[in-house]
Amino acid sequence: MTESGRPSRPRLRARTWLIVAALATYTVLAGQTVGFDLGTFWTVWSNPLWEKFWPIPWDWVLDRHNVIDPLVETFQIAIVSTLVGCAVALPVAFAMSPLTSPNRVTLVVSRSMMGVVRAVPDLFWAKLLVTAVGIGAFAGSWALSVFSLGVMVKLFSETVDGADPRPLEAARASGGRHLPVVRAGVLPTVLPEYVAYALYVFELNIRASVVLGLVGAGGIGRVVEAQRQYFRFDRVLGVLVIVFVVVFVIEQVSVAIRKRLI
Amino acid sequence: MLRRSLALTAVVVAVAWSASGLEVGIDRLVRAPGDAWAVFRQMVPPAFGQAIDRNVPSKVLESVHIAWIGTMIGAVLSFPLAFLAAGNVAPAAVRAPIRQLFNVIRAVPELILAVILIPVTGLGPWAGALAIGIHSVGTLGKWATEAIEGVDGGPLEAVSATGGRWVSGMRWGVLPQVLPVVTSHWLFRFEINVRASAVLGMIGAGGVGAELVSQLVFRNFAAAGAVLLMTIVVVLAIDTASAAVRRRIIRGAAVTVGDDSDDRNAAALADLTGLGRPPLG
Numbered sequence: 001m002t003e004s005g006r007p008s009r010p011r012l013r014a015r016t017w018l019i020v021a022a023l024a025t026y027t028v029l030a031g032q033t034v035g036f037d038l039g040t041f042w043t044v045w046s047n048p049l050w051e052k053f054w055p056i057p058w059d060w061v062l063d064r065h066n067v068i069d070p071l072v073e074t075f076q077i078a079i080v081s082t083l084v085g086c087a088v089a090l091p092v093a094f095a096m097s098p099l100t101s102p103n104r105v106t107l108v109v110s111r112s113m114m115g116v117v118r119a120v121p122d123l124f125w126a127k128l129l130v131t132a133v134g135i136g137a138f139a140g141s142w143a144l145s146v147f148s149l150g151v152m153v154k155l156f157s158e159t160v161d162g163a164d165p166r167p168l169e170a171a172r173a174s175g176g177r178h179l180p181v182v183r184a185g186v187l188p189t190v191l192p193e194y195v196a197y198a199l200y201v202f203e204l205n206i207r208a209s210v211v212l213g214l215v216g217a218g219g220i221g222r223v224v225e226a227q228r229q230y231f232r233f234d235r236v237l238g239v240l241v242i243v244f245v246v247v248f249v250i251e252q253v254s255v256a257i258r259k260r261l262i
Numbered sequence: 263m264l265r266r267s268l269a270l271t272a273v274v275v276a277v278a279w280s281a282s283g284l285e286v287g288i289d290r291l292v293r294a295p296g297d298a299w300a301v302f303r304q305m306v307p308p309a310f311g312q313a314i315d316r317n318v319p320s321k322v323l324e325s326v327h328i329a330w331i332g333t334m335i336g337a338v339l340s341f342p343l344a345f346l347a348a349g350n351v352a353p354a355a356v357r358a359p360i361r362q363l364f365n366v367i368r369a370v371p372e373l374i375l376a377v378i379l380i381p382v383t384g385l386g387p388w389a390g391a392l393a394i395g396i397h398s399v400g401t402l403g404k405w406a407t408e409a410i411e412g413v414d415g416g417p418l419e420a421v422s423a424t425g426g427r428w429v430s431g432m433r434w435g436v437l438p439q440v441l442p443v444v445t446s447h448w449l450f451r452f453e454i455n456v457r458a459s460a461v462l463g464m465i466g467a468g469g470v471g472a473e474l475v476s477q478l479v480f481r482n483f484a485a486a487g488a489v490l491l492m493t494i495v496v497v498l499a500i501d502t503a504s505a506a507v508r509r510r511i512i513r514g515a516a517v518t519v520g521d522d523s524d525d526r527n528a529a530a531l532a533d534l535t536g537l538g539r540p541p542l543g
Contacts, residue, residue, distance in 0.1 A: 027334055030327035034387035034468065047382040076280035083277050119497040120490065121457040123373075123464060124474060128490075131478045132301040133294045137284045142294070211373040214465055215475075218284075228377055236377065244369050 052233040061238035067223060071246065073137055074219035077212065078205040081141045085148025085205075086198040093153045097160035099168065100182045118150040122208050126217040137218030144209060148201045155200070159193045160186060196261040199254050206250055210243055305487030313488035318473055322496050324387055325469030328462070329455035331391040336398025337448045340364075343399075344406035344444075345432055351410060351418070361407070368400030372458045376467045387468025394455050394462070405447045406440070413439040446508040453504050460493055 061067055092110055094100040101107040126143035133139050168185035176184070213221020220243055227235040313319075346352045347360040375393035383389045418435035426434070463471020470493055477486035 076283040079280040123461040
């Protein structure tokens with residue numbers, strides 16, 4: 001028997017090194033462009049402005065008019081837009097899946113339209129709609145509905161893709177028309193996931209609606225933006241603390257419900 | 263059946279309450295699509311000339327740079343922490359606080375971080391990159407922790423059987439298994455961050471967002487359309503390229519790691535959306 005010896009140590013290939021080098025170069029260049037400064041991690045703590053964040057003025061924060069009302073508005077925006085977005089997403093997602101799409105044209109058109117909708121960042125939608133229909137919660141709900149639609153069709157159409165095709169085939173074989181076939185053959189099998197995703201989208205919307213106000217689209221972000229412009233960072237911090245406690249609680253509840261659904 | 267109707271009632275009541283709270287009159291609801299359409303009509307054709315004069319392409323690129331630097335900051339800070347947060351390789355006392363740290367960071371959106379950071383760092387892309395970097399630590403840390411918890415314990419045992427220290431175990435037992443998955447997480451986060459950095463510009467943290475806001479404020483919709491279109495093209499291009507690379511990384515990993523690695527990678531990727539499904543494709 002010859003000795004087996006140590007296995008040779010794996011070495012990175014030249015191509016891998018090339019890619020790593022290229023990415024490192026890009027990182028350095030991009031870092032220079034954005035003004036990367038390692039010193040910030042230290043100097044940021046010694047900035048005198050931090051004192052403006054403290055102490056939190058709890059009387060002001062806990063005043064119903066200042067924080068609670070806008071926060072309620074935030075949740076109303078999130079609830080309405082979840083419903084609208086997910087309702088529209090149901091037929092669109094069926095159109096986007098090869099399994100259930102009525103024809104190829106619908107498939108391609110709906111897919112590419114949703115691709116574009118998703119490529120526009122959520123707050124861009126908010127700013128666009130604020131400009132179009134005016135400042136306030138209405139523009140915010142609309143923007144968030146579009147955002148929910150984009151997320152929901154992405155998630156849910158993949159579920160439809162993976163649905164069991166056999167009930168569909170059975171319904172089709174019995175000679176049904178397209179819509180009743182989809183309704184009877186696919187919808188029941190994907191409905192629990194639909195509800196779970198809707199709850200997930202609701203969580204996303206709660207988070208997103210917190211920042212909508214920064215561009216004038218209503219909700220608690222409006223308070224953050226206003227106080228920020230008055231340099232009342234202590235109030236900003238107070239608002240944020242309240243927001244995160246509430247958001248955290250809602251998420252825990254939603255996650256618990258979702259776990260039971262799937 | 264009763265539970266279902268109860269749940270349905272709860273939803274209906276919640277929606278009715280919310281819709282009434284938004285104080286949207288019927289006239290506004292009817293008029294709104296027309297208003298939105300009017301704005302859209304003025305965006306077409308987009309004024310690319312104006313946008314190029316105002317250097318919008320370089321602003322879009324700046325957003326990409328911000329997203330990249332943010333992702334790198336997040337990756338560098340979160341990866342070592344993830345080893346201390348994973349249940350199979352870290353002691354419980356260390357694990358809990360780091361996991362909580364990830365949770366807390368994840369709960370704060372980039373925009374809010376930027377609102378807090380801008381007064382201290384000043385306006386500009388660095389504030390944006392820092393906000394994105396900090397926020398990314400939360401998600402990247404959580405995902406990497408889950409990837410580490412999903413590794414095959416064999417190599418780790420082999421290292422300790424030969425007397426290797428904890429660090430060697432991580433380097434030779436864990437790292438080779440998680441690196442492909444974790445790299446694809448970073449890329450996935452980069453895709454998200456490109457959108458986030460575009461938005462951050464709207465509050466003055468560098469990038470293309472500021473340009474969109476100023477065009478919309480002056481109601482120069484043709485130029486705004488051009489800004490929007492350039493952003494969409496870049497976002498879609500990055501999404502497509504990154505998704506292709508991620509798929510390549512994960513498939514490549516299947517060959518080098520082992521037989522069941524495909525399943526394991528998929529499982530490790532599964533919780534990215536919190537929904538138990540990989541974000542591939």
